[in-house]
Each structure stands twice: as C-alpha cells, then as structure tokens.
Amino acid sequence: MAATDQNAGEEHTRRDFLYIATGAVAAIGVGGAAWPFIDQMNPDAASQALASTPPIDVAAINPGESISVMWRGKPVFIRRRTEEEVQAAKDTPLSDLPDQEARNPNIGGNADNVATDENRGAIEDEALLVMIGVCTHLGCIPIGEQGEFGGWFCPCHGSHYDTAGRIRKGPAPTNLEIPPYTFVSDNEIVVG
Amino acid sequence: MAGHGTSNFQPKNKTIRWIDSRLPIFSLMNEQAVEFPTPKNLNYMWTFGAILTFMLVVMIVSGITLAMHYAANTDIAFNRVEHIMRNVNYGWLIRYIHAVGASMFFIAVYLHIARGLYYGSYKAPREILWMLGVVILILMMATAFMGYVLPWGQMSFWGATVITNLFSAIPLIGPGIVEWLWGGFAVDNATLNRFFALHYLLPFMIAGVVVLHIWALHVSGNNNPTGVSIKTSKDAVPFHPYITIKDIFALLMFCLLYGYFVFYIPNYLGHPDNYIPADPLVTPAHIVPEWYLLPFYAILRAIPSKLGGVIAMFAALLVLFVVPWLDTSKVRSATYRPLYKIAFWGFVFTCFALGWLGAQAAEGIYVLLSRIFTLYYFAFFLVLMPLLGIIETPRRVPNSISEAVLHKHDPSSGGDKEGGFWAGIKRRGKKLAGAGGGTDGPTSGGGSGRPEAAPAAPKKD
Numbered sequence: 001m002a003a004t005d006q007n008a009g010e011e012h013t014r015r016d017f018l019y020i021a022t023g024a025v026a027a028i029g030v031g032g033a034a035w036p037f038i039d040q041m042n043p044d045a046a047s048q049a050l051a052s053t054p055p056i057d058v059a060a061i062n063p064g065e066s067i068s069v070m071w072r073g074k075p076v077f078i079r080r081r082t083e084e085e086v087q088a089a090k091d092t093p094l095s096d097l098p099d100q101e102a103r104n105p106n107i108g109g110n111a112d113n114v115a116t117d118e119n120r121g122a123i124e125d126e127a128l129l130v131m132i133g134v135c136t137h138l139g140c141i142p143i144g145e146q147g148e149f150g151g152w153f154c155p156c157h158g159s160h161y162d163t164a165g166r167i168r169k170g171p172a173p174t175n176l177e178i179p180p181y182t183f184v185s186d187n188e189i190v191v192g
Numbered sequence: 193m194a195g196h197g198t199s200n201f202q203p204k205n206k207t208i209r210w211i212d213s214r215l216p217i218f219s220l221m222n223e224q225a226v227e228f229p230t231p232k233n234l235n236y237m238w239t240f241g242a243i244l245t246f247m248l249v250v251m252i253v254s255g256i257t258l259a260m261h262y263a264a265n266t267d268i269a270f271n272r273v274e275h276i277m278r279n280v281n282y283g284w285l286i287r288y289i290h291a292v293g294a295s296m297f298f299i300a301v302y303l304h305i306a307r308g309l310y311y312g313s314y315k316a317p318r319e320i321l322w323m324l325g326v327v328i329l330i331l332m333m334a335t336a337f338m339g340y341v342l343p344w345g346q347m348s349f350w351g352a353t354v355i356t357n358l359f360s361a362i363p364l365i366g367p368g369i370v371e372w373l374w375g376g377f378a379v380d381n382a383t384l385n386r387f388f389a390l391h392y393l394l395p396f397m398i399a400g401v402v403v404l405h406i407w408a409l410h411v412s413g414n415n416n417p418t419g420v421s422i423k424t425s426k427d428a429v430p431f432h433p434y435i436t437i438k439d440i441f442a443l444l445m446f447c448l449l450y451g452y453f454v455f456y457i458p459n460y461l462g463h464p465d466n467y468i469p470a471d472p473l474v475t476p477a478h479i480v481p482e483w484y485l486l487p488f489y490a491i492l493r494a495i496p497s498k499l500g501g502v503i504a505m506f507a508a509l510l511v512l513f514v515v516p517w518l519d520t521s522k523v524r525s526a527t528y529r530p531l532y533k534i535a536f537w538g539f540v541f542t543c544f545a546l547g548w549l550g551a552q553a554a555e556g557i558y559v560l561l562s563r564i565f566t567l568y569y570f571a572f573f574l575v576l577m578p579l580l581g582i583i584e585t586p587r588r589v590p591n592s593i594s595e596a597v598l599h600k601h602d603p604s605s606g607g608d609k610e611g612g613f614w615a616g617i618k619r620r621g622k623k624l625a626g627a628g629g630g631t632d633g634p635t636s637g638g639g640s641g642r643p644e645a646a647p648a649a650p651k652k653d
Contacts, residue, residue, distance in 0.1 A: 041386065047376040068473060073378030075473050137498055139357035140350065140475040156354060157272045157493055158554045173498045 047072075052192030058128060059187035066144055068133060069189045075133040075141060077152075077178055078189075081163060086127055088150065089117040089164035097175075099167050104178040115175055120164040124183055130191070131165045132179050137172035152176070201227075229428035230435050233597050237311075238306040238414065239442030241406075246443055247297045247319040248402065249585035252288040255339075262311050262342065264388035268382045270342035270469045294336050294556065295461045296450045298484035301329060302543075309515075312524030312537055319516040321408035326512045330402050333509075335394040338387040340482060345466030348481045352379045352387070358492075361502040369558040418596045419524025420589060423542055427593035455601060478553070486550030487543050491569065493554045494562035504566065518573055520581030526589045528587040532580050539572045 058078060058106050061067060066079040081089075094100055094114060102119035113119065122128040135142050140156035147153030148169060149162035158169030166175040181191045201222045203209050212218040229362035261280050272359070308314055314322035341352045356373050360366040375382030382418045411421060422428050453460065461483055465476045481489050491508050495501035511518075526533045528572070545565045552558040588594035 041375055043371055043374070043376045044382070047380075047382070070472070072471060073376055073380050113290050137357075138354040139360075140354065140479065141473065154475075155477050156350075156475060156554075171493075171496060171498055171501060 006116045036097045049062060052190050055184050055188035055190050057188050061128075063127065064087065067078075069191065071132075071179060074137055076191050077129070077131050077133040077144065077165075077176075078130065079129045079144070081127045081129055083127075085150065085163035086121070087116060089120070089162060089166075092162060092164075094165075097166055097168070099174045101175070103175045106182075115164070115166050117164050120166065120175075120178065121177075122183075122189075130178060130181050131176040134177070135159055136167065136176065137170070142176070212551045224431075225436075226430065226432040228410065229413065229422060229425070230431050230433040231312070231422055231427060231593055232413055233416050233418065233435075233593050234414060234435070234438075235417055236438075237303065237307040238416075239439050240300050240307065241409075242439035243300045243443055243446050244297070244304060247293060247300060248395065248399060251290065251293050251297060252399070254286050254293060255392070255395065257286050258290055259392060260406065262388075264385045264410065266344060266384055266470070269342065269384060273343045278450065285454070290452045291462065292453045292458055294339065294482070295484065296446070296453070297332065298330055300446070301332065302400060302484070303545065305436060305512075306330070306540065308415075308524045309539070310420055311415055311417060312519065312521075312526070314516045315519065315524050317412045318408070321405060321412065322516055323347065323513055324401055324405040324408055326509075328398055328405060329512070330509060331394055331398045331401065335391060335398065336482065336484070338391040338394070340466075341384065341387045343466060344384060344470045345478070346468045346470055346474075346476050347466040348474065349379060349470035350475055351481055352383065354479060355481075356383075358505070362498040363499070383491045390454070415524065416593060417525060418590055418593055419527070420591070420593055422598070423592050424594075441607045480551050483547065483551075486548075487546035487569075488550075490546040490550035490562045491566045493550070494559065494566040499653055504570075508566075508569060511570070515577070518577040520578050521586070522581070523586040525589075528589050529580070530587065531584040532576075535572060535576045535580060540567065542568045542572070549620065567643065 018040055023165055045099035050072055053069055053076075056067075056069055056078065058080070061078065061080045063080050063082045068077055070076070074153045094116070097115055100115050100117045102113050104119055106123065107113065107119050114124075118126060121131065122130060126175055135154040135156065137154065137157055137159050140154050142148050142154040142161060144161070147160035149160050151163045151165060152161040153159070154161075154170070154172065159172035160168050161172075161176055162168050164175075165178075167173070179191050181189050184190050199217045203218060205213060208218055258276065261272065261283065263274050265267060273287070276287050278284075280286075308322060308325070337351070337355060341348045346514065356370055356379065360370045362369060371377060373383070374380065375386060452502045463480060463482075465478075468476075480486065488505050488508055492501045492505040495504045521529060521532065523529055526536055546562065546569065549558055549562045551563065590599070
C-alpha cells in the first residue's frame with residue numbers, strides 16, 4: 001500500500017475517488033432504504049383523516065359551564081366564561097405573562113398576536129374560550145376552576161393557568177394551545 | 193488451579209473432544225467459567241452480576257409466555273391483562289413474576305452500580321466495561337418504561353404521555369419527534385402497538401450488550417474490595433467452584449426476597465391507579481413513575497424550566513458515561529479513601545432522598561429539597577470526584593490481595609481498619625518479618641498510600 005502511494009500518485013487519487021463515490025452511493029442507498037422504516041412511525045392516513053369534529057352546539061353552554069370534546073385523541077375544553085373571569089383576564093397586564101404570544105391560529109395575520117384576552121377568546125364571542133386541554137409542559141390534563149389564578153391547574157407538575165388559559169406560574173413554557181375552529185352556524189363550531 | 197490456561201483442558205469424552213476441535217466452545221467455557229482466575233477476596237457485593245444475568249433470563253422467559261396471552265390493542269389490552277390474571281393457567285404467577293421481577297432487576301442493578309462506584313470498578317482498565325454497563329442501564333429503563341405502558345391502565349397511559357412529551361422540549365423538531373413516537377396526535381393505539389414490539393425487542397439487545405459486558409470483564413478480570421489487581425496466583429481462586437457456589441447462595445437469598453414479594457405483596461411496588469383502565473380525558477391526581485425512576489423524575493421536576501428539567505434528567509444518566517475520567521484519584525477502592533467514602537455515602541443518601549421526593553407533590557418545601565439534592569447529585573460527579581482525587585490523602589493501599597486478606601485475620605495487626613501512615617509502617621514491618629517464602633511480585637513502595645502501579649490483567653500464561 002505504501003509503495004503504491006509513493007510510486008503511483010495518479011492511481012492513488014483515482015482510487016480515493018472511487019472509495020468516496022462508492023461510499024456516497026452506499027450511504028444514499030442505505031438512507032433511502034431506511035426512510036420507509038422511519039416514516040412508517042409517523043401518524044398514518046387514518047389518524048390524519050380525523051381532522052375535524054362534528055358540529056358542536058356552544059349556545060347550550062351557560063356562563064360558568066365547560067364541556068370537553070375529543071379532537072385527534074386530545075380533549076378540547078370549551079368554556080363560556082363568566083363576566084368576572086373575562087374581566088380578570090382583561091385586567092392582567094401583559095408584563096405579568098411568562099408567554100406573551102396568543103397561541104391562537106384563528107386570529108388573522110393582521111392581529112398583533114399578543115396574548116390579550118381578545119386574542120384568546122373566540123373572535124365572534126369573547127367569553128367563549130376554546131382550548132386544547134393539554135398542559136404545555138408534559139401533556140397532562142389541567143383541572144378547571146383551580147389554581148392560584150382561578151383558571152386551570154395541572155396536577156402533574158404544578159402549572160397554573162389563568163382564566164384565559166395563559167400560563168402564569170409553574171414549569172409549562174407556553175399558554176394552552178387554541179385549536180383551529182370555525183363557526184359553521186350561529187350556535188355551532190367545528191374544531192379542526 | 194487458575195493460571196494454567198487451556199493447555200491442560202483435555203476432555204475425556206471423545207465426542208466432546210471431536211466437537212471442541214471444530215468449535216472450541218467447551219474450552220471456552222472451561223477457560224471463562226471454570227478456571228477463570230478470580231480475586232479471592234470478593235465479597236457478596238460481587239454476586240449481583242450473576243443475579244442480574246438470572247433476572248434477565250427470568251424476565252425474557254416470563255415475558256415471552258405473557259406475550260402468548262396478551263394483545264396490544266387499546267380496546268382490549270387492559271382486559272387481556274385481567275384475562276391473564278383470572279383465566280390463564282398460572283397466569284397470575286407469571287404476571288407477578290414479570291412485574292415484581294422488573295423491580296428486583298432494578299434493585300440488583302442499583303446495588304451493582306453502587307458497588308462499582310464504591311470500589312472504583314470504573315477505573316482503568318475497566319472504562320469500556322463500565323460504559324457498557326451504563327448502556328445496559330439505559331436500555332433497561334427504556335424497556336421497563338415501555339413494559340409499564342402495556343397493561344393500559346391510568347398510570348400506563350399518563351406515564352407514557354409525560355415521558356414521550358419530554359421530547360417536545362427539544363427546540364424546533366421536538367413536537368415532530370413526539371408525533372413520530374406516538375404515530376398520531378396523542379398516545380393511542382399506534383403507540384401501544386409499537387411499544388409492545390419494542391418491549392419485546394429490547395431485552396434481546398440487552399442480552400447482546402451483556403455479552404460484550406462480560407467479554408470486557410473477562411479481559412481485565414474482576415476488581416475486588418482492595419482495588420489491587422491480581423499479581424500472583426496466590427491472589428486468585430478459580431471461578432468454579434469458589435465463585436459459582438457463592439453466586440448460587442446469594443442468588444437463593446435474593447430469590448427469597450423476590451418470592452416474598454411475588455407471593456405475599458405482589459402489588460406493593462406498583463400503583464393502584466394502574467388497575468383503572470386508561471382514560472385520555474382524566475389525568476390521575478398524582479402521576480408517579482415506577483419507584484426505580486423516581487430519583488430521575490425528582491431531578492426533572494426540580495428545574496423550573498421545561499427544557500432545563502429534561503436536560504438535567506438525561507444528564508443525570510449520561511454523566512455516568514464519563515465517571516472514569518471525572519475521578520482523578522489513583523486509588524481505586526473507597527476502603528483507602530476516607531473523604532471519597534463520605535462523599536459516596538452522601539451520594540447514596542441523595543439517591544434515596546430524590547427517590548422519596550419524586551413521589552411527593554411538586555410544591556413547597558419538596559421543590560426546594562429536590563433542588564438541594566439535585567445539586568449534590570451533580571456536584572458528586574462534577575466537583576467532588578475530580579477534586580477529592582487531588583486533595584485527599586489516601587490510606588496505605590496493600591501491596592497485594594493476599595497481604596490485605598491475611599492482615600484481616602491477624603489479630604495482632606489491629607486489622608485493616610487502622611489507617612494512616614504509622615499504622616501502615618507498623619503493618620508493613622510485621623508483614624515483612626513474617627513473610628518467609630514469597631514476596632508477591634512487584635510491590636509499590638512506602639506507607640504513603642501509593643496505589644499499585646500496573647493493573648496487570650489476569651492473563652493466563
């Protein structure tokens with residue numbers, strides 16, 4: 001090998017090229033063959049197809065009442081908040097919020113996207129709050145009307161959310177997510 | 193006697209000789225499990241390797257038989273476990289052997305690791321051996337976690353949710369990774385099904401790494417309570433019958449404890465909420481992992497940030513990989529390290545404290561205590577280990593295993609407990625006076641606690 005290296009410089013570079021080219025083709029081949037085995041673990045077509053809920057009647061929910069519906073295997077909290085709850089959320093200055101983003105895909109691109117109560121509640125009906133009921137820390141289900149801020153409290157690791165579902169205290173990094181939803185009639189929404 | 197190698201292995205049976213000349217499996221067994229030279233001063237902390245091997249076999253056998261009756265489908269998984277408990281012949285026994293066995297496996301592995309930390313079994317030339325052990329520990333944790341999901345009770349479901357959500361802390365790709373792990377948008381049938389497949393696979397991967405672990409062990413040989421390597425054949429006994437009989441005795445004692453749990457308190461170490469079927473709409477008030485993961489869970493909760501907590505939890509495990517390079521002391525065994533000994537027992541206490549705190553609610557004084565003990569957990573590895581090796585004055589290390597063993601039984605010497613420079617000189621003088629025939633190979637000089645220099649592998653010659 002050493003002799004080849006010294007005596008035949010041309011062959012040396014050619015052989016190197018062949019090694020690299022062969023290795024590159026093998027790596028692409030192995031990667032391509034591995035991909036189906038990796039991708040099969042992603043959500044399948046049947047899971048993806050569970051994109052939206054049937055219409056949900058929200059007019060039947062009185063102030064101070066909540067319902068939970070399942071969407072993509074997760075609970076969605078739909079709560080018609082009392083006036084005091086809305087007022088408490090409105091009175092909270094933004095500087096008190098660890099996460100100041102609205103986390104609401106339903107507000108248009110022109111909105112300022114900050115976590116004010118207007119940007120958290122439904123556009124058509126601010127007292128109506130629709131959120132994915134999954135703690136943004138490690139995925140437990142928060143309990144309603146609990147915690148230091150009268151909103152939601154996650155028992156697993158002690159995250160406190162306020163009456164607009166915004167994180168106020170504890171390890172959760174972000175406000176409770178708001179799912180995409182639309183009013184299909186005056187009284188009914190569809191989540192997803 | 194040990195140290196004579198394979199040359200004198202001459203099986204009388206003609207068939208065995210015929211096979212052995214083609215596939216030398218009998219001489220391999222003879223060399224590695226019969227004649228293998230083992231330090232003659234091993235204590236009972238050295239029996240957990242055999243106990244762990246036994247436990248791996250028990251878990252694989254009981255697991256395969258359970259798999260014959262179980263079905264990984266969210267509609268029926270919970271009922272299939274009850275079916276095993278009520279209808280399958282001896283199903284209750286096999287399931288309790290498997291469920292309690294997981295706890296016993298971890299009791300044994302934690303004692304095994306503590307042994308390694310106390311006697312410096314991770315130090316040269318056993319770094320790879322130690323790191324393979326850490327790989328086994330991580331595989332065990334992954335296997336145990338996925339196995340706990342299979343009964344599809346409340347703790348199964350919410351444990352799986354919390355642990356898989358740990359990965360969502362990774363910036364940018366985190367949420368994608370979590371959906372990839374779930375195969376959906378929440379822990380569901382796809383998750384249960386793949387966890388079952390992986391729970392079946394991982395024990396065989398563990399078995400593969402165990403082979404490498406034992407291979408590495410048989411290159412460097414066993415460490416021992418003195419930390420001094422075997423220097424002459426006088427320091428060693430053959431593996432069989434000395435160690436085999438000791439291992440079997442310890443295994444029987446261990447099985448008494450195991451049997452007590454299986455037959456009298458099979459659910460003592462489990463959580464009653466796991467007998468409630470999984471409900472994705474209700475989180476139990478108190479989510480706790482199995483006891484063997486509690487210290488790491490406490491570390492996770494001690495850090496007031498999601499990503500920080502996840503990093504600290506994984507770091508608590510991964511720091512074990514670099515222990516061989518964190519410990520700067522040249523003396524292996526804590527027997528001769530007065531300060532490290534204190535630090536070590538502080539670490540043991542910390543692990544118990546974190547385990548207790550992991551089961552408490554994440555509020556008030558518990559959070560503060562978790563932080564204090566998390567700090568000590570990391571300080572033990574990252575500060576005390578490097579620092580003590582420099583500032584500590586070790587006691588005199590015996591020149592050989594034989595010397596240490598003989599002194600223990602010599603009433604006039606005051607035993608090994610008597611430390612310090614002058615005691616060392618005194619002992620050494622006595623030893624030399626009464627040595628008579630053989631000096632045990634090259635000796636390290638002085639009474640100043642110098643470690644033995646050449647960790648000679650017990651190669652046969």
